[in-house]
Amino acid sequence: MRNTGRTLRATTVLRGAGVVLGIGIALLWSMPLIWSVIASLRPPGEPFARGQVWFGSGLSLENYVRAFNLAPFALYFRNTVLLVALILSVQLVTSSLAGFAFAFYRFRGQRVLFTVILTQMMIPTVALLVPNFQTIRFLGLYDTILAMAMPFWGSAFGTFLLRQAFLGIPRDYADAAMVDGSSWAQILWHVYLPMATPSVVAFSISSVNWHWNNLLWPLIISQSDTVRPLTAGLARFTQLGEIGAQWGLMSAATLVVALPLLTLFVIFQKRFIEGFMNSGLK
């Protein structure tokens, strides 16, 4: 009895220490974000200097006003959302189909094919700029959102991730579905995909994150503001190489660009964890 009491007390102390440590680490990690918020609200006339990097004499939204005036963020925002949705929706179809084929079927050349797909992950995107550009030009899609999305429709990472997830699902479920007369599409849709939700969500987050932040390819394949994504707007603030950084302005612009994604992440993080809980099987 006394023993249990002591263990309980020890657990409480440990748990408390864990919470404090957790909060400490969380604060440390969110420091850049916190600082950006403060920096963006500093009046632009008051420069940052040694020992004066936090609040200025007051709070001001002037940096945001300037940021919005320097680039058409509303338009860019629409384009980014379209772009990311266009990429992710196709990626989910192609990756789940490919992952399913590799996990569910046995066929000749399977391993070679899978290795070839994995190799693709090792080729840096910059190396593919010119061939991709040629393809887009051939298709007559220069300066469109479609052109920015198309090269990313097949995802080696997505295929790999979903194949691994599908392999972790016991074959018995699929066999049972087959006995009940399910087609392969029904098996994929009703059996495999629901059980692989965490992997699907994880892949979606990484894909959205990656393409939300992509700059070089959209910049090269487009020339008009009407199709360009948010990062093209952000580049106007971060590439001011000739002069010293405008921290306040840059923070404001960065927050404008990152905020939607941050919000999305907070929402999806919950789904993400739920996904893990519901995956059920051991």
Next chain:
Amino acid sequence: MSTRLMTGALIVLVAAGAFASGQAEPVGDQPVTIQIAYPVAVDAPVAEILDGYAEEFMAQYPNVEVETIYAGGYPDVKTTIQTTIDGGGDAPALAVMLATDLFDLANAQYIEPLTPYLDAMDDGQAYLDDFLPAFLANSSYMDEIWSLPFQRSAVVMYYNADLLQQTGHTVPSDWESLAQTASDLTERTGDTVTRWGIEWPTGWPYWLFQPLAMGAGRNIVGDSDTEVYFDTPAAIDAIGYYNSLSHEYGAMPEGVQASWGNVVPNFVSGNTAMIVHSSGSLSNVLSQADFEVGVTGIPGRDGGSYSVPGGGNLYMVSGLSDAEKQAAFDFAVFLTEPARAADFSIRTGYIATRESAFADPDMQAWIAEHPQAGQTRDVLASAGKELAVQNLGEVRTIFHNYLQAAFNGEMDPQAAMEAAQQEADAALEDFR
């Protein structure tokens, strides 16, 4: 093997050129559309300004349609041009790229020489001679002119004139007085420095270092595109002087200063008495500092003032039709007209590129109001050439690595520069 390949490629290109010029289309009445790709590297509405110039140009040349394309930073513009040409697309006719990119761009035939068009001008030579010589120093290669100065800046030293006056100092005129002044103006509370005498960013060091080497007697680059002068006594002394500012005088932070983005805020808030930076920061400095700001070149060892230019030039991209080439050249000349060069300078903070731009009434009024804008021009009178050689990326990296090692005391300046020279010579060997 590679030589043979290159000769082959040259023959094909010359043949193609002859073929193309053989069937030149008449220049004149057909409508032409040209594009200009540009970076934004300063805190100014460059997009808006360029769009305005394009409108004016189209009003004067009704047959020509000009589209302006914002293309990111300098590296992004270059990548865009390379990708578009390598991918067989229609690249923008004009591009604003770094003046120092010349050799890479010309060797890979991404750009066209402008000499034929300059020769066809009524007063081509006079037009060229009107550019500030330091700005034109990175435009010649293989006896041709390849680029026109456009958004240009220079290394300058900003000083807190009020502070200098209050403390009874004159503007430093040589190494000794610079070190002494910087030392006097450094303030410490206990072990903490509350005000540095001078800050001299060296995170990307060749540019801000060049005037120092020149002030010691020799620039690190000369007329040749395959020679660098890293192991000269001048460069070695310059490193010694730079290090002495922190070690002997205690007037500057120690070692490599990765502070490009922070020194301007430090300066305008009065926390640093003098900084070495780009003239591109001038408008920013003037709008934020609540004291009198002075602008000068970097003092030499025995007096004099030194600087090197930086920034971007207008290049004509290869693979255009004759009509497009002519329109592109016309627009480039239009952009560099004195009144426009003056207007661009006033609105962006870049230095006007031509002598005659400084005679423009608007410019004179501007200088009367902001004498510092005139001081940056004076700095250029004694400016040298910015480091630009063949194989620039590699040579510059070699120099940076050894220079920073010497600043950090990891290597003796002499040994560092000898090693840098040796490696740079090897990197340039193939181009000699």
